[in-house]
Each structure stands twice: as C-alpha cells, then as structure tokens.
Amino acid sequence: MKNGKIAAAVLAAIFFASVSGASAEKKKIEIPPLEGLTARDMPYDMGAAALLEWKIRDCDNQDMTYRIFVSSLAGTGPALRSFTEAGWIKVDEFKGNERLAKDIELPFWAWNASKNIHAVKVSLDNFFGKIQDGSVYYFKVMTLRGKQISESPVVPGAVKGNWFNLSRFNNLFYVILISMAFFWAVTHAKKGNLFIRRITGLDAVEEAIGRATEMGKPVYYLTGRLGMGSMSTIAATFILGEISKRIATYDTQLKVPHTEPVTMTVCQEIVKQAYSEAGRQDAYREDINFYVTDDQFAYTAAVDGMMTREKPAACFYMGYYYAESLLLTEIGSHTGAIQIAGTDAEHQLPFFFITCDYTLIGEELYAAGAYLSKDPVLVGTLRGQDIGKVFAMAVILLGAIGLTLAHVRGWDGLTRVIGNLFNSF
Amino acid sequence: MDFTAILGAWIAVGLTLFILSFLYRDNPLFKIAENLYIGIAIGYIFSITIYNVWIPKIYQPVSNRVFTSLSNWVPWVSKFVTPAGDAGSLTPLFPAIIGISLLTRIFPKISWISRYGFAFIVGYGAGLAIPATVATMFIAQIEGTIQPVFKLASGGAIDLSGPALWTSFSAILLCLGVIVTLFYFFFSLEHGKISKKVTKIGIYFLMVYFGAAFGTTVMGRFALLYGRFFDLYTYRTSGYYHATPILILLVLIFFFVYFGKSRKTSP
Structure with a gap:
C-alpha cells in the first residue's frame, strides 16, 4: 500500500513535471526563431566593425529586448564552446523595434535603408583593440521577452578594411563638378581679358614695398602657422612669390621667419625663383627664409623681438594664424610698419582688422595670387570660384525650399535625398 | 615644501x-x-x-x-x-627615405634629391587638402545652412507659435545671410547698383560675425591671463x-x- 502511494506520488510528480515542461516549452516556442541572421564586414569602413542583419519579426516591439554577443573564440574549438569558455561579450542591447536598416547613417546611393531588416553595427575595436584585416568573429543574438529567452545560432563574420567609401561619392561628384567649372573658366580666360574686382589690400602691396625701399628697412613676410597641407599656406607661398619679385626689383631687404621647416624650404625655392625671374639672382640670399621654431609662442616671442629691434617698414601676415595673430600684429603696429594681413582663420580676422592697415578676408587670400600676377589662367580660376559660389547659393536656396516642402508635405524621401546629397559623411 | x-x-x-x-x-x-x-x-x-x-x-x-x-x-x-x-x-622605410631626402639640402651637390621629397609633401598636402576642403568648407557648410523654414505642429498644420516663428526667422536669416555674404566674395563680377547694395548687406553680416568672434576670443584670452596672474598670486606666499x-x-x-x-x- 505504502509502495503504491509512493508510486502514485512519483507518477504524479512526473506528470506535473512533464506538463510544466511542456508549457515552458510552449512558452519558449512563442518567440519565433530569427530569420536570415548574417554577420558581415561593415561596408565602407576601415575594417574595425561588423554588421549584423536579420529580418524583423511580427513579435518585434518595445516589450522585447535584443542582446548582441560577440566572441573571437567561439568557433575555434572542435565544437561550439560553452558560454564562459567562448568568452562571449555583450556588445549591445536594444528594444525589439529599434536598430533597423533605415537607422544606419549611410546615403541612399550606398545603402538600402529598409524598414524590414534589423541592422546592427558592432564596433569590434571597442572590445578587441586593434583589429587585423580578415579576422573572423562570432556573433549570436539573444531575444528576451519577460522571462523567456531565445538564442540565435552562432554566425561567423570576417572584417576587413575597405578601399572605397561609397558614401562619399557626393564629395567626388562635387570635386569633379568644381574642377570642370575651373577648367572651363581657365580655358575661356585664355581667350580674353576677364574682369577682376579691386582688392584694396593688394593694391597697397606696391605702396608698402615702396615705403620699405625709401626707408631702407626690411619687409617681413609671415606664412602662418600651418604646413603645406593647408590651402591658406599654399596661397601664402604663392603671394610670397609675387611679392618677392617686386622686392627683388626694388632691391629691398626681405625676411621670412618660419615655424614649419617644410614650408620654409618650399618658400626658399619660391623666393629664389622670384629673384631669378626679376633678373636679380645676385640679390638672393639663402637666409631670406629662416627657421625659428615650431612652438607657437616661442615663435611669436622671437618674431616680436626681431620686429622690435629691426623696425620693419612693412609686414605681411598671410596664411593661417591662431592666438599669435594679435601678439604679432600689435608689435608690428607699434613699430610703425604698414601691415597687410590675409587669412581664412575667421576667428583671427577681427584682430587683424584692428591692428593692420589692410586685411584680406578669407577667399580674398586665395584670389591674391591671381590678382597680383594678372596671369589669365589664374584669373580664370577666380571665375571658376565664382561659378562654385553661384552653385552654392542656388543649392542653398533650392535646398531650403525643397526641405520646407518635404517637411510640410511629409515627403520623407525628399528630406532624405536632400540630406544625403549635402552630407559630407 | x-x-x-x-x-x-x-x-x-x-x-x-x-x-x-x-x-x-x-x-x-x-x-x-x-x-x-x-x-x-x-x-x-x-x-x-x-x-x-x-x-x-x-x-x-x-x-x-x-x-x-x-x-x-x-x-x-x-x-x-x-x-x-x-x-x-x-x-616605414619609404616615408623615412622621403623624409631623409629633405636633409640633402645641407649638401649643395646632391640637394636636388630633396626636391622629390618636397614634391611628394606638396602633392600629398594638396591631395589631402582638396577633398577635405570640399567636404568641410563646401558640403558641410551647405548642409548646415539648409533648414526647413516652417515646422509642423502636432495637428499637422504649420506651427505658428512664438518659438516656431523664431526658428523660422533664424532659418531664413541664416539662409539669406550666407547668400549675401557669398555675394561679397564675387571677384570676376563687376558690381552694379543692386549688387553693390547686396554686397553691403553681406559686409554687415560679416561685421556682426567678427564682432561676436572678437568678444569670444578676447574672453578666452582673459582666461589665460587670469591663469598667469593666479600663478603669480599663488607663488607670493x-x-x-x-x-x-x-x-x-x-x-x-x-x-x-x-x-x-x-x-x-x-x-
């Protein structure tokens, strides 16, 4: 009898266990498996990120949570290792209705911004440091809803650096467009005289050099703080060539203190060439260009000291400047020199305005070379720049109208197209 | 101490x-x-x-x-x-050789070698600067300027509330300000009566910006000066x-x- 009770209790226990197991099984089945889970290299990046994609499910909502795991070891053993052994790292967690392909910030020409696919970018370098090209990592996605948990199969994905970034295709397009405008303008410039408006600061160059010649004092020319990778330095070196020609003709003393050794050497070649073109090779000296130091304020202190002692008749400040702008021009102003500045460092322009006699604002610096030389090809480039400006003005006007219309009418597609076309990515 | x-x-x-x-x-x-x-x-x-x-x-x-x-x-x-x-x-030997080639300027007989290094540096600099300039000074500026002039309220109609109107005014001002300022920088166009007036408005916009930039920078410089004075004050003890x-x-x-x-x- 006793045995019978025990047997009945065991049977009942087995029954309830099987029932509860079945119900638990039933509950687990309620989260459908992930479909089409893939891991691949993140397109157009430097090879440090992977992209996980899977189709959205009917059950995807904000009550559900996705957890993304990554491992570098999971697939290396004879079989899939256990959770701890495989070294799974949780890299992301988000709600079921988040992280869709449309949320990836890539333009329409490079990316299918679907609303039906989950797309998750995993920046592997945040977890594994430097990523080797071709490395394979393993991913799995865990779905959680209440107490239910569902795990996807483990998928491998290799990452590599990409040669091309298609998202920047618009940049290439604009470069080509602007280049074409330049070539067109230069070709037409050769055919006839183009008008070029007066730039007062550059008209004063002759006056400044003439004053230095009369006073027998040196002319100081500074090329800014940046190297040859900067547009403003390139423009400054070009203007230096034109000014050097005039200085060589007048037989005035020129001094060009440098803060960047490569710029100094380029300027040596430019000044040498200018003296040669002016037929005054004999007047050229190697020490016209000289290096001071790379340090911003040590350079400033040195140049200030030199200007105070030598009292130059004219000072030119062309190129890019930082906080030293006022420190330099203030001293130049005290020495009584004619000062002409030109920079595209817009934050420094006010300081040049208050201390210099003439200031070239932003693009006037780029135009200075063409203005001084009157070379038709260079003057043509100014026309090219103007075409670029017309394009920018038209785009701003039409873009604002288009965006307003898209916003008011709810045309999301147009908003995305305009946003993508004028995004530098 | x-x-x-x-x-x-x-x-x-x-x-x-x-x-x-x-x-x-x-x-x-x-x-x-x-x-x-x-x-x-x-x-x-x-x-x-x-x-x-x-x-x-x-x-x-x-x-x-x-x-x-x-x-x-x-x-x-x-x-x-x-x-x-x-x-x-x-x-790394390749960039090192290019760098070392610059030192040949010390020796006049072989200083011509340095020109290869400089050609590389200038070419590389220009190549790097052009796309970066187009991206930051051209595309990014346009992107920052283009804004919808009107915004929608929750009902779907155009929002005419005070803050929304102020935002609209700012967007229009920014857009027009950029256009008239760009006008100032036309070099190959002879300014007529109308364009002269437009240019003048552009200059006003520039001056407002320069005034703001001047104030901001001067405040930053004062912070540096305080730092120096604070040191002098600290070291008096x-x-x-x-x-x-x-x-x-x-x-x-x-x-x-x-x-x-x-x-x-x-x-």
Whole structure:
C-alpha cells in the first residue's frame, strides 16, 4: 500500500513535471526563431566593425529586448564552446523595434535603408583593440521577452578594411563638378581679358614695398602657422612669390621667419625663383627664409623681438594664424610698419582688422595670387570660384525650399535625398 | 615644501615677469626669456620627434623586421639579439627615405634629391587638402545652412507659435545671410547698383560675425591671463619664499639701473 502511494506520488510528480515542461516549452516556442541572421564586414569602413542583419519579426516591439554577443573564440574549438569558455561579450542591447536598416547613417546611393531588416553595427575595436584585416568573429543574438529567452545560432563574420567609401561619392561628384567649372573658366580666360574686382589690400602691396625701399628697412613676410597641407599656406607661398619679385626689383631687404621647416624650404625655392625671374639672382640670399621654431609662442616671442629691434617698414601676415595673430600684429603696429594681413582663420580676422592697415578676408587670400600676377589662367580660376559660389547659393536656396516642402508635405524621401546629397559623411 | 616645487615656482614667476617686461619695452630680461623659450621649444620638439616618431614608428618596426629575417637565415643571431614586439615591417622605410631626402639640402651637390621629397609633401598636402576642403568648407557648410523654414505642429498644420516663428526667422536669416555674404566674395563680377547694395548687406553680416568672434576670443584670452596672474598670486606666499614680490622688486631694480644707464649714455 505504502509502495503504491509512493508510486502514485512519483507518477504524479512526473506528470506535473512533464506538463510544466511542456508549457515552458510552449512558452519558449512563442518567440519565433530569427530569420536570415548574417554577420558581415561593415561596408565602407576601415575594417574595425561588423554588421549584423536579420529580418524583423511580427513579435518585434518595445516589450522585447535584443542582446548582441560577440566572441573571437567561439568557433575555434572542435565544437561550439560553452558560454564562459567562448568568452562571449555583450556588445549591445536594444528594444525589439529599434536598430533597423533605415537607422544606419549611410546615403541612399550606398545603402538600402529598409524598414524590414534589423541592422546592427558592432564596433569590434571597442572590445578587441586593434583589429587585423580578415579576422573572423562570432556573433549570436539573444531575444528576451519577460522571462523567456531565445538564442540565435552562432554566425561567423570576417572584417576587413575597405578601399572605397561609397558614401562619399557626393564629395567626388562635387570635386569633379568644381574642377570642370575651373577648367572651363581657365580655358575661356585664355581667350580674353576677364574682369577682376579691386582688392584694396593688394593694391597697397606696391605702396608698402615702396615705403620699405625709401626707408631702407626690411619687409617681413609671415606664412602662418600651418604646413603645406593647408590651402591658406599654399596661397601664402604663392603671394610670397609675387611679392618677392617686386622686392627683388626694388632691391629691398626681405625676411621670412618660419615655424614649419617644410614650408620654409618650399618658400626658399619660391623666393629664389622670384629673384631669378626679376633678373636679380645676385640679390638672393639663402637666409631670406629662416627657421625659428615650431612652438607657437616661442615663435611669436622671437618674431616680436626681431620686429622690435629691426623696425620693419612693412609686414605681411598671410596664411593661417591662431592666438599669435594679435601678439604679432600689435608689435608690428607699434613699430610703425604698414601691415597687410590675409587669412581664412575667421576667428583671427577681427584682430587683424584692428591692428593692420589692410586685411584680406578669407577667399580674398586665395584670389591674391591671381590678382597680383594678372596671369589669365589664374584669373580664370577666380571665375571658376565664382561659378562654385553661384552653385552654392542656388543649392542653398533650392535646398531650403525643397526641405520646407518635404517637411510640410511629409515627403520623407525628399528630406532624405536632400540630406544625403549635402552630407559630407 | 619640496625644493623642486619652490625652484619651479621661482622659474615660472621669473620667466613670466621677463616676458611681461616686454610690455614696457625691449630689454635684456625679455631677450633671455625669448632665447630660452626658443631653445627649449626646439629641444622639446626634437626629443618628441625622436621618442614618439622615429623610435616607435621607424626604428623599431624596421629593426624588428631585419632581426627577425636575420634570425631565420642565420639562427645564431637570435642568441645575441631578441627583437622587442612583433615581427616588424620594412614599409616605414619609404616615408623615412622621403623624409631623409629633405636633409640633402645641407649638401649643395646632391640637394636636388630633396626636391622629390618636397614634391611628394606638396602633392600629398594638396591631395589631402582638396577633398577635405570640399567636404568641410563646401558640403558641410551647405548642409548646415539648409533648414526647413516652417515646422509642423502636432495637428499637422504649420506651427505658428512664438518659438516656431523664431526658428523660422533664424532659418531664413541664416539662409539669406550666407547668400549675401557669398555675394561679397564675387571677384570676376563687376558690381552694379543692386549688387553693390547686396554686397553691403553681406559686409554687415560679416561685421556682426567678427564682432561676436572678437568678444569670444578676447574672453578666452582673459582666461589665460587670469591663469598667469593666479600663478603669480599663488607663488607670493612664504611657502614659496615670496617668489613673486621678490622677483618683481628685482626686475624693477634692474629696470631702473638698466634704463637709467641707457638714458645717460644716449646722446
């Protein structure tokens, strides 16, 4: 009898266990498996990120949570290792209705911004440091809803650096467009005289050099703080060539203190060439260009000291400047020199305005070379720049109208197209 | 207090006063600070270049590669030399050669070699600058300027509330401001009556910006000045052996002696 009770209790226990197991099984089945889970290299990046994609499910909502795991070891053993052994790292967690392909910030020409696919970018370098090209990592996605948990199969994905970034295709397009405008303008410039408006600061160059010649004092020319990778330095070196020609003709003393050794050497070649073109090779000296130091304020202190002692008749400040702008021009102003500045460092322009006699604002610096030389090809480039400006003005006007219309009418597609076309990515 | 901290305070106060002495006029104390500053700056940059660039980025990868290859060919080499780090690479030799080519300018007979290096640097610089300029100075500026003029309220109608109207006004002002300012920078167009007026409005926009930039920068510079004055104030205490008052006094005495003497000697 006793045995019978025990047997009945065991049977009942087995029954309830099987029932509860079945119900638990039933509950687990309620989260459908992930479909089409893939891991691949993140397109157009430097090879440090992977992209996980899977189709959205009917059950995807904000009550559900996705957890993304990554491992570098999971697939290396004879079989899939256990959770701890495989070294799974949780890299992301988000709600079921988040992280869709449309949320990836890539333009329409490079990316299918679907609303039906989950797309998750995993920046592997945040977890594994430097990523080797071709490395394979393993991913799995865990779905959680209440107490239910569902795990996807483990998928491998290799990452590599990409040669091309298609998202920047618009940049290439604009470069080509602007280049074409330049070539067109230069070709037409050769055919006839183009008008070029007066730039007062550059008209004063002759006056400044003439004053230095009369006073027998040196002319100081500074090329800014940046190297040859900067547009403003390139423009400054070009203007230096034109000014050097005039200085060589007048037989005035020129001094060009440098803060960047490569710029100094380029300027040596430019000044040498200018003296040669002016037929005054004999007047050229190697020490016209000289290096001071790379340090911003040590350079400033040195140049200030030199200007105070030598009292130059004219000072030119062309190129890019930082906080030293006022420190330099203030001293130049005290020495009584004619000062002409030109920079595209817009934050420094006010300081040049208050201390210099003439200031070239932003693009006037780029135009200075063409203005001084009157070379038709260079003057043509100014026309090219103007075409670029017309394009920018038209785009701003039409873009604002288009965006307003898209916003008011709810045309999301147009908003995305305009946003993508004028995004530098 | 630690002796080095006291010495540091005296040097900091002394050099600050030497540099500030230039506000009166050029003098030997300023010249000392100026030459010291340049010398230290060059020495510092030289050591940074050696330890942060030359050794880790060129010497180590190249020497590692050479020693690893040598060890494979001649096994006994590994008994004497153990390369630190990975197997290394010979790739850094290419930029190193370009860099070293610049030094040939010291020798006039072979200085022509440096032109290859400079050609590479200038070409690379321009190549790097052009797309970066197009992206940041052209596309990004347009992107920042284009904004929807009107916004929708929750009901779907155009939002005409105060803040929304202010946003609309800002968007229109920004858009028009950029266009008229760009007009100022037309070089190949002769300005007629209307375009002259447009240009003038553009100049007003520029001046407003420059005024704002001036104010912001001046405030930043004052913060730097406070920093210097704070140091001078801190180092006045007995803990630093009254560095600030003593050095101010010494500088003033020097000024009286030096400029008094030069006044007497000047005709």
